[in-house]
Amino acid sequence: MQYVSEETLKSISSHKGIVGTILTDSLGIPIKSSMDHATTTQYARYVALIVMKSKNLAADIEPTDTMMLVRVRTKLHELIVVPSEDYYIIIVQKVVVGDEHQHHQHHHQRQ
């Protein structure tokens, strides 16, 4: 089983606006985290369910398809889950208010 290194997690955590990073196994059990135990457990528990349902959806709609990323955006935070065969990386970042506007602008320039 090949996990993400401590350095990689630390470097992600050091990015501006990052609230925390969690590495879990493929069942959603936390392995490493930059956040406290209670918060880590909360995120991991929900993410495991969200990712499982997302994987089921992808496979149900098109069996050859694979789930690549889940993003849950709330008013205060953005949760990004990057699943791989053996583990999930969960990244929690603060929402910067201007972000939405810039993202919207970028989206329109590309169409």
Next chain:
Amino acid sequence: MQYVSEETLKSISSHKGIVGTILTDSLGIPIKSSMDHATTTQYARYVALIVMKSKNLAADIEPTDTMMLVRVRTKLHELIVVPSEDYYIIIVQKVVVGDEHQHHQHHHQRQ
């Protein structure tokens, strides 16, 4: 109960790369859809669970927080769910291979 108009759904569906759009009530029961019944039911069923867990997560972590958007990205499709008080809009779009690269470039220019 104020829903999204048929015109709005049609205009979303007409965008390039959009595979389908679904309007469901707040329980995830489909109300309008541009896709066939079976596919609509499949998406709506999973999305209801994914959104419910995402809402629970947001409220559990920070009671004042509100869920704004969920994105599930797979190799073939991107699923975007926009929840509001009374309904969800589910948008399914094709993934354009260059998309990932452009999005990545944009992300780096902003940091």
